[in-house]
Amino acid sequence: MTSNSIPQLARGCRIQSRSEEEAVLLIPEGLLRLKGAAAEILALVDGSRTVAAITSDLQQQYPPEAHAQIASEVESFLTGLHNRSVLLFKEA
């Protein structure tokens, strides 16, 4: 993964809302409850935004002191999903 990689959900992985408050990411071996950072990051995974764009979109919503943490959370979250074959990367 580089900052120019464009993440998108792998086939057979989809987001489903379970109630007004809760959405889950359904994947072949289970589900991921989308709360907090996970929900915010995944909402920006649309098959056109790059990792850099997702990171900066999120950073704009928070004060500068949180920016470094946001960048590292985006990276670790997306890498984790990629390692489970839930997320694919294409290069911009």
Place this chain on the structure above:
Amino acid sequence: MSTETNTQPLSLVCEVTHRCPLHCVYCSNPLVMQSPQEEIDTATWTRVFQEAADLGIVHLHLTGGEPLARTDLAELVAAGRDAGLYINMITSALGLTEQRLQALVDAGLDHIQLSLQDADEAMANQWAGARAHAKKLEMAKLIKAQPNLAFTVNIVVHRQNLDRLEEMIALAESMGPERIEIAHVQYYGWALKNRDALLPTREQVVHSLQVLEAAQKRLSGRIHLQAVVPDYYAKYPKACVGGWAQQLLLIDPAGRVLPCHSAGIIPGMVFETVLNRDLGWIWRESSAFNRFRGEDWMQEPCRSCDRKEVDFGGCRCQAMQIVGDADATDPACSLSPHHRDLVHIAESALSRPSDMVYRILGAVSQDSISSLE
């Protein structure tokens, strides 16, 4: 014994038929299978899927037998999706065609798991008891081309094929899945009959772990490779079905609801059917689901063990089969006083040549026998 539960099941496994074109030597379905006449109909399954969704279940696993043996399979997939479930089908691909695959995908199939018996065609057909291998490879190409369907290849391993693990992983990789699952044979049902011929040696298992580790590194970021180690050689038992009546329900072709698919071997079990009862009631109230729910039933060494919430005492059916007591600690656990019995079984299984018995629907004994060693 508790009659109330706060747990919420996540998975529903539906054996929609016991009919199967394969006759696998390692089939873990019960010895006595249900006939096509006993199978519950489309409308009943449709109601059950809604009851499952109401219970909070997320994943529906359509299996068998071979689920494709049911002509209403696409209707069942659509009914599951309508209920809001994630639909997985576990198949041999026998009975699949391009049209049928498309119909299943159009109905909302999310994930397909295709089994692979060996890297070598003649051997693969021998373990399956059918000429299935070439058809699987052909169907894999169609599955791979589906843009919205997740694809997993399941490799079933045992003593007769474990030495070809590297070749099997390479073949599975070429089929284009996102996931490869290596599953050691589980010795229940029919597979128990063939245990002496199928149980791998300790050396094979140790070597296979090295092969797995190398493959995991090589495939990292492309294919997620996961493996289930054989519990006869494990230090601690598997957390069977995620704990009895904690995560999963299984419905057999006639609509009987079980906490796991071999629970019928435990004496005194009474299974409710979806024809008479709501799935939620069965989950919460039925005697079968409450029999080993929680910790009250546990004996020592489980009762005072700090792993009791990790592996839940292991597998009740294995305790029944090996120890003769369904409440005992799973003998796969090195802390079990009966662990040496399991070790003895493994050692003696390897010391004598044995024949394999092929599974045929309806036949429980005197099947065709083929000598392998």
